[in-house]
Amino acid sequence: MSKFDEMITVVPRTILFNNEKNQFNGFLSNNGQKGSKIFETLSQYEVKRRGDMEEDPTYKQLISYCLLQNEEGQILVYDRLSGGGESRLHGQSSIGVGGHMNDIVGAASINEVLRINAQRELEEEIGLSEQKTQNLQYIGFINDDTNEVGEVHLGVLFKITVDSKDVEVKETDTLKIKWVEQGSIENYDDFETWSALILEALQ
Incomplete structure (x- = not known):
């Protein structure tokens, strides 16, 4: 199956941002209103074909x-190699591991959908x-919303503490990883936009 035929979860922008009243750029904490x-x-997500959504803001x-x-x-910092699915992000570094979300049949709540x-x-x-x-x-x-990739995506941000030895790259054609001291990252130019925004917010 082509990646464009994958059925993914999406939320209409008008609902998500309440007709732009809640629109934001950057990192937004879960603590605020x-x-x-x-x-x-x-929880009002819909399931749509990925190829139809990639250029539909x-x-x-x-x-x-x-x-x-x-x-x-x-x-954890990783570099996106040329084998990765999103060609617009090749060659950039990232601090976020993740991807598109799919519907979870029988899930009891949106929390379960996100976690799974x-x-x-x-x-x-x-x-x-x-x-x-866990x-x-x-x-x-x-x-x-300032670039064509970001305009059609919303990141749901998680954090986890792990044992380094439990982490290994499964997709060696798409990712190369390393562990770095957060305070040692001074230049965000090589990072994809989301990662740069998060690093700035967490400093």
Whole structure:
């Protein structure tokens, strides 16, 4: 199956941002009122063909985006190689492991849909089993309407502390990973937009 035929979860922009009243750019914490209101809309997601959504800014595709930290306080940074699915992001570094979300038949809540999708991506991309992702923590959203990739995606942001030795790249043609001290990253130019925005917010 082509990646464009994948059925993914999306939310109409008008619902998500309440006719732009809750629109934002950058990182938005789950603690604030605006973050809470946006989260409440996620349960109204629809399932659409990915190829139809890639250039349709009237919908936001939900993307799980998980930051990994090890017990020494280092964060996981990876480089997107040319084998990856999103050609517009090749050659850029990232601090978020994740991807598009799919419908979860029988899920009891939107929380379960989000968690299962995030856990699946962690297992597929870096080999973390479900048992090792139980401390997954939802921390907010990331949005950037200033470019064509960001305009059609909304990042649902998670954070997790892991043991470095449990992390291994499964998709060696798409990712190359390293652990770095967060404070040592001074230049965000090589990072994809979402990662740069998060690094700025977390400094």
